[in-house]
Amino acid sequence: MEKAAAERTSADEAAAEETAAEEAVTEETAAEETAAEEAAIEETVTEETGSEETAADEAAAEETAPEESASEKENPQGLTSGVRQLVPREAAAAVEALFPEEPAQGTTAGEAPSAAGETEQDPAEEPQQEIGGEETARENPDLAISSPSAVLMEVSTGTILYEKDAHEARSPASITKIMTLLLIFQELEAGNITLDEMVTTSAHAKSMGGSQVYLEEGEQQTVETLIKCIVVASGNDASVAMAEHIAGSEEEFVSRMNQEAERLGLENTHFEDCCGLTESTGHYTTAADVAVMSRQLVERYPQVLEYSSIWMENITHETRQGTTEFGLTNTNKMIRTYEGCVGLKTGSTSVAKYCVSSVAQRDGMTMLAVIMAAPDPKTRFADAAVLLNYGFGSCSLYVDEDTAPGAPAEVKGGVEEEVSWKYEEPFRYLDTGGAALDAVEKELEIRQVKAPVKKGDVVGRAVYRLNGQEIGSIRLISSQEVRKAGYGDALKKAAGYLIAGVRL
Known part of the structure; x- marks a missing residue:
C-alpha cells in the first residue's frame, strides 16, 4: 500500500501534521487490525483494499487523542441531551471533539485477522406501515452536513425530518447487510430457521475478502452467532454463509433481496451481492431507501438492536486446526460515543466511501440517521x-397509551346486536414546533355497522386534536365476527321473547 506523506522540513513545522491522506478513499473490504495492533500502528492512511478503520482500535487505543474523557461520558459535548437543540455550527463544533480526525486503517486479506472488522466492502388498507418516510415534517433545517447524501427519520412515525440528495443512487458498501439482516429475521419469524440452528461454511463463503470473521470451510456456527458476526463485525463470510443456508446459493438470496426491495417500493435500489463487497455499478441504493429498509428492520424486528448495540464479544472457532477465540468489535463507534445509540450498520469501499445507518433512542423516540458517501470516517x-x-x-x-376499547358498536341485522372493537394500531404524533402535547384530545366516532361483520372490519375511528385542530386519526376495527341473522335466528329470538313474557 502506498503512503502519501507530506513532511515539514523546517524545525518549527516538525510537530505539525500527520501523514496526508491518500487520494483514494480507503476501501474497507479487508479486515482491520486487532485492538493491540491498532494501538501501535502509525497514523497513516492506507489504501485498504477493502477495510475501514477497525472498531477494535477504538476499544484499545482510539487514535492519538482519547475520544472520551470521564466528563464526556456523562455529557459528551452537549450531545447527550435532547433538551437543548444545538444550532448547526454549534452542533458541528460539538461533534468535532467527539470524533477527532482519524486515518482509515486496515489490513489486506492476507494479513492477521482483526478483532473486529469493518471491512466492509467494510405500511382502503395499507399493510402495517410498510413504507416509511412518506411524510416530511417541514422544510429542511439548515444543518452543517457535509456528506453528499443524508436522511433523518423518526422511526415510529416514519417522518422525514431532514434530507439531502436522498434519492441519489450510490454504492452502499456494507450497509447492504441491512437488507440481508431483514431477510434473515423474516426467516426466523416464519419459523424456517432458528437461532440455535447450525450453519456450515462453504468454500465460497470462506473465500470472501474484506471484513470477515475468518470462517473456515466446513466450520459450523449457530444462526445467532452469524447474526452477531454480520451486524457487529460486518463479516462478509458470515453474510454469504447465511445467504447460502437460507436460499441455497448467494445468487438466489440476492434475488430475494431484490424482490423485498421491490415489495417495499424501493425504486432506486438493486443488489448484486449480499454483503456489499462488490463495486459493480449495478449494485446501488439511496439514502432514502436505506432509511426505509432500516426502519423495516428496526420496527418489525427490534431484537436486532440487541445485537447491533454489542460493543465487543468473543466467538469460538472450532475447526480441524483446533479451537480458538475470536474477538468481535463493533464497527459503529457511535455505540460507545453517542448517548442512546443502539445500531445499526456501517459500510465503506473506495467507491461507496463512508456510509452509516445510525439508530439512537432517547425520551421514547427512535431516530435514524443515514449518511452516504462521506469523505472520511470522522465526517x-x-x-x-x-x-x-x-x-x-x-x-x-x-x-x-389509553387504547382500552369503549362501548361496543351497534350491529344491524346480526345474530348479535353489538360487536366489540379495538384500535387498528397505536396512534403516534410527532411534533416539531414545541407544542404542549398534554393538550391532545381524543374523540371516538363509532358507527352502526350492518351484518355480516368480519373480524377487522372498520367500525369507526379515534380522532385526535391539538388546540382544536385535527392532527390524526386511527381506525377502530371489529375484534370479532357477527353473522347475519337468518329467518331461523329471527324465530329463535321471537321464541325467546315469548318465553320471557310468559315467565313474567
Whole structure:
C-alpha cells in the first residue's frame, strides 16, 4: 500500500501534521487490525483494499487523542441531551471533539485477522406501515452536513425530518447487510430457521475478502452467532454463509433481496451481492431507501438492536486446526460515543466511501440517521451525530397509551346486536414546533355497522386534536365476527321473547 506523506522540513513545522491522506478513499473490504495492533500502528492512511478503520482500535487505543474523557461520558459535548437543540455550527463544533480526525486503517486479506472488522466492502388498507418516510415534517433545517447524501427519520412515525440528495443512487458498501439482516429475521419469524440452528461454511463463503470473521470451510456456527458476526463485525463470510443456508446459493438470496426491495417500493435500489463487497455499478441504493429498509428492520424486528448495540464479544472457532477465540468489535463507534445509540450498520469501499445507518433512542423516540458517501470516517459519524442531535432537540412524540376499547358498536341485522372493537394500531404524533402535547384530545366516532361483520372490519375511528385542530386519526376495527341473522335466528329470538313474557 502506498503512503502519501507530506513532511515539514523546517524545525518549527516538525510537530505539525500527520501523514496526508491518500487520494483514494480507503476501501474497507479487508479486515482491520486487532485492538493491540491498532494501538501501535502509525497514523497513516492506507489504501485498504477493502477495510475501514477497525472498531477494535477504538476499544484499545482510539487514535492519538482519547475520544472520551470521564466528563464526556456523562455529557459528551452537549450531545447527550435532547433538551437543548444545538444550532448547526454549534452542533458541528460539538461533534468535532467527539470524533477527532482519524486515518482509515486496515489490513489486506492476507494479513492477521482483526478483532473486529469493518471491512466492509467494510405500511382502503395499507399493510402495517410498510413504507416509511412518506411524510416530511417541514422544510429542511439548515444543518452543517457535509456528506453528499443524508436522511433523518423518526422511526415510529416514519417522518422525514431532514434530507439531502436522498434519492441519489450510490454504492452502499456494507450497509447492504441491512437488507440481508431483514431477510434473515423474516426467516426466523416464519419459523424456517432458528437461532440455535447450525450453519456450515462453504468454500465460497470462506473465500470472501474484506471484513470477515475468518470462517473456515466446513466450520459450523449457530444462526445467532452469524447474526452477531454480520451486524457487529460486518463479516462478509458470515453474510454469504447465511445467504447460502437460507436460499441455497448467494445468487438466489440476492434475488430475494431484490424482490423485498421491490415489495417495499424501493425504486432506486438493486443488489448484486449480499454483503456489499462488490463495486459493480449495478449494485446501488439511496439514502432514502436505506432509511426505509432500516426502519423495516428496526420496527418489525427490534431484537436486532440487541445485537447491533454489542460493543465487543468473543466467538469460538472450532475447526480441524483446533479451537480458538475470536474477538468481535463493533464497527459503529457511535455505540460507545453517542448517548442512546443502539445500531445499526456501517459500510465503506473506495467507491461507496463512508456510509452509516445510525439508530439512537432517547425520551421514547427512535431516530435514524443515514449518511452516504462521506469523505472520511470522522465526517460520517459527525454528520450522523448532528442529525440525531437535531432530531432529539427539536421533536416531541405523543403516543396514545389509553387504547382500552369503549362501548361496543351497534350491529344491524346480526345474530348479535353489538360487536366489540379495538384500535387498528397505536396512534403516534410527532411534533416539531414545541407544542404542549398534554393538550391532545381524543374523540371516538363509532358507527352502526350492518351484518355480516368480519373480524377487522372498520367500525369507526379515534380522532385526535391539538388546540382544536385535527392532527390524526386511527381506525377502530371489529375484534370479532357477527353473522347475519337468518329467518331461523329471527324465530329463535321471537321464541325467546315469548318465553320471557310468559315467565313474567
